Amino acid sequence: MPYSPCCFQGFQWEGSPTGRTDKLANLNTYITGDNPNAAVLVIHDVFGWKFPNIRLLADHFAKEANVTAYVPDVFGGETLDYELCQQERYKEAGVEDFMKRNSREIREPQIFAFAKCLRERYNRVGAAGYCYGGWVVFRLGSREHNPPLVDCIISGHPADLTEADIDNVGVPFQMLAPEFDFTYPTEQKLYTFQRAMTAGLPFDYQHFPGVSHSCLTRGDDKRPGERLAMIRGKDAAVRWLQQYLHPK
DSSP states (O other), X not given: OOOOHHHHHHOOTTSOOOOEEEEETTEEEEEEOOOSXXXXXXXXXXXXXXXXXXXXXHHHHXXXXXXXXXXXXXXXXXXXXXXXXXXXOHHHHTHHHHHXXXXXXXXXXXXXXXXXXXXXXXXXXXXXXXXHHHHHHHHHTBTTSSSXXXXXXXXXXXXXXOHHHHHTBOSOEEEEEEEEOSSSOHHHHHHHHHHHTTSOSOEEEEEEEEEETTHHHHOOTTSTTHHHHHHHHHHHHHHHHHHHHSOO
């Protein structure tokens, strides 16, 4: 269904984030919303926790899914050049070395501790992650956590996702997958489907034709279809959070 102009008017992608910053579980964090019972942990991509788009996305989650949204800094205060990343000039931005400094082994314990803090405070907790955050949410939703750290996850154009991550997911999961994605190729998409069919879990796959990696947070209106994909991705994530963080 095509989007009408009102969809763009209601999506404040070029506005100013309305939340606040604080420290939680020793991580600097952007916080928005005030629901005392339901929260969503948003794990940012390589643009980092200060990137306006990820904060605006968290604002939408807070308002439309009726949750308190948290965007912690999982890169230890380090940021990459926004412009280079937006232009996909990743080598010039130093992404390879940056990822080594922010590997699973280094960042997982901090992120798990953050999620445990939210679990202690809220009755229901979800997790949404994009690019770098895409593999993180699978780890947060892993069967290894007993009791579970989160009640549902959303993974958008995931980077560094492994078959083991997919095999071990233990909560309802949603995939937001651009057609062209060097970090989440066709073979891995097919593997996700195969495992989802036998996982015994609710599973939702959203395909975004004609767009590429990072479209769901970059939302570049100069790239055909990307702004519409970003809006559709936000809407799909909101519905997923509504369903599993406010069960009836």
